[in-house]
Amino acid sequence: MAAPMQHEDLLKLKGFIDFVNANPTVLNMPQLQFVKDFVEKFGGKVPEGDFKMPDAGKCPFGGDTGPKAKPAFTAADDSDKSDEDASVSEPESDVELDMEGVIEADNEPAQPMGDSEKVPTEEEIDQASELRGQAAAAYSQQKFDEAINHYTKAIELNPGNALFYAKRGQAFLKLKKPNACIRDCDKALELNCDSAAAYKFRGRANRLLGKFEEAAKDLRQACKLDFDEEADEWLREVTPNAKKIEQHRIKQERKQAERKIKERQRAQNKARKEQAKQSSAGAGFPGAGGFPGAGGFPGAGGMPAGFDMDDLMSKMKDPEVAAAMQDILANPANISKYVSNPKIFNLMKNFFPRGFPGAGAGFPAGNADADNSASEAKRSNNSEPKPKKESPDFVDDGLD
Numbered sequence: 001m002a003a004p005m006q007h008e009d010l011l012k013l014k015g016f017i018d019f020v021n022a023n024p025t026v027l028n029m030p031q032l033q034f035v036k037d038f039v040e041k042f043g044g045k046v047p048e049g050d051f052k053m054p055d056a057g058k059c060p061f062g063g064d065t066g067p068k069a070k071p072a073f074t075a076a077d078d079s080d081k082s083d084e085d086a087s088v089s090e091p092e093s094d095v096e097l098d099m100e101g102v103i104e105a106d107n108e109p110a111q112p113m114g115d116s117e118k119v120p121t122e123e124e125i126d127q128a129s130e131l132r133g134q135a136a137a138a139y140s141q142q143k144f145d146e147a148i149n150h151y152t153k154a155i156e157l158n159p160g161n162a163l164f165y166a167k168r169g170q171a172f173l174k175l176k177k178p179n180a181c182i183r184d185c186d187k188a189l190e191l192n193c194d195s196a197a198a199y200k201f202r203g204r205a206n207r208l209l210g211k212f213e214e215a216a217k218d219l220r221q222a223c224k225l226d227f228d229e230e231a232d233e234w235l236r237e238v239t240p241n242a243k244k245i246e247q248h249r250i251k252q253e254r255k256q257a258e259r260k261i262k263e264r265q266r267a268q269n270k271a272r273k274e275q276a277k278q279s280s281a282g283a284g285f286p287g288a289g290g291f292p293g294a295g296g297f298p299g300a301g302g303m304p305a306g307f308d309m310d311d312l313m314s315k316m317k318d319p320e321v322a323a324a325m326q327d328i329l330a331n332p333a334n335i336s337k338y339v340s341n342p343k344i345f346n347l348m349k350n351f352f353p354r355g356f357p358g359a360g361a362g363f364p365a366g367n368a369d370a371d372n373s374a375s376e377a378k379r380s381n382n383s384e385p386k387p388k389k390e391s392p393d394f395v396d397d398g399l400d
Contacts, residue, residue, distance in 0.1 A: 025051040034326035041330075095248045097241045102210040106177040111168075112152055113187055114159030128158035132167070139171055147171045162192035169201045178205035196226035203231070207238050216242035315347060 020026055020035075027036040027046045036046050120128070135150030151168035158164070169184030185202035188195050203218030219235035222228065316322050324344045327334050338344035 023051065025049045034330045037326075038330055095244050097210075097212070097244060099210060101208065103176055103178070103208050105209055106179045108177065108180065110183055111148075111172075111180055112156065113165075113183075114155040116159055118159050120158045120160070124157040128154040128161065128164070131157070132164065135167065135171075139167075139174075142174075144171045144174045148175075160191060162188040162195050163197065165191070166195055166197040166201060169198070169205070173201055173205055173208075176208070178208040181205040194225055196222045196228070196231075199225065200228060200231045200234075203238075204234055207234065212238045212241035213245050320344075321347065 024047050026032065027039065028049065029051055039046060131150045131154035135147040135154065138144075138146040138150060148168055148171045151164055151171065154161070155164045155168070165184040165188040169181040169188070172178075172180040172184065182202055182205045185195075185198040185205070188198035189202075192198070199218045199222035203215045203222060206212075206215035206218060215238045216235060219231050219238065222231045223235060316325060321344065324338055324341070327337075335348065338348070
């Protein structure tokens with residue numbers, strides 16, 4: 001009686017058994033669980049422990065078992081890791097700025113801003129103008145507190161005049177109160193967005209606070225609206241620090257962009273490694289090459305034409321499918337248990353249209369033939385002519 005396997009498959013099976021004989025712990029690998037179950041079913045005992053590849057020789061289910069060369073991407077991994085460590089540990093470099101003239105910020109309560117909804121009368125507008133003159137006189141005498149009081153009264157009478165706020169801000173600047181000056185200039189620009197005086201004094205206040213970029217922006221705008229030698233001098237004073245800050249910011253933004261690119265590349269490399277690991281793990285599954293029955297399950301005499309092993313291995317990632325396949329490979333007769341499971345049944349029909357080896361006739365191809373026969377029989381029964389009901393030869397018409 002001929003063996004149910006081809007000669008070359010028998011040689012592969014013998015090589016696998018010899019390898020297991022020398023390395024029994026190989027059966028503890030998850031991919032070979034069904035073989036371990038088969039051995040223990042007949043009273044065999046598989047030693048405990050993890051399988052370690054021998055120093056030389058061929059693995060019976062594909063690939064060398066000798067010391068593995070490190071993957072080509074190991075160096076890249078080390079580089080990525082060092083780059084990651086460097087990016088994490090690298091401190092933000094400080095910018096060396098000339099901080100001479102920078103003062104401590106004032107934190108006093110906000111000054112009165114008047115009633116923004118007030119509509120002044122002609123008399124109030126005139127009174128506010130007189131107060132403005134008094135404030136200018138006090139300012140010229142360096143009586144800055146008195147000037148501020150006059151401007152505040154003028155603002156209460158005519159709160160819609162942007163120049164009153166800008167001039168009061170100038171007086172606050174003389175008292176080294178840059179935050180108060182900025183509040184007044186913000187209000188002035190709210191009323192008149194083209195107030196060169198408001199941009200000028202706010203730029204100076206930002207310079208005193210060490211906000212060189214903001215200072216340069218305001219002073220540049222002031223000179224653009226109404227060129228002023230003092231504003232231009234202040235602009236030249238803050239420009240070196242402002243440029244340093246801008247260059248530093250651009251450098252940090254570039255570093256952050258490069259860091260994000262490296263992080264994305266590391267994530268892609270990690271995903272590729274995981275995919276390669278899964279592919280290498282799947283390559284050792286029975287039937288994937290080198291294992292007995294490669295090119296065909298035992299007794300199959302070769303896989304069916306058009307058989308897609310990659311598709312089968314991808315479906316084997318489904319735990320239900322993997323468990324069913326191990327059950328069927330352990331005992332092909334168990335295939336009958338999955339007739340009512342469409343997922344397994346259809347998979348077997350797709351991959352083994354002529355029937356699974358060892359399962360006996362009728363599965364799955366046999367069932368398809370049976371179904372076709374039943375359909376043919378049903379059609380033939382439906383097509384048979386039904387016998388006509390015979391009528392009696394004599395009918396009594398009741399005329400006697």
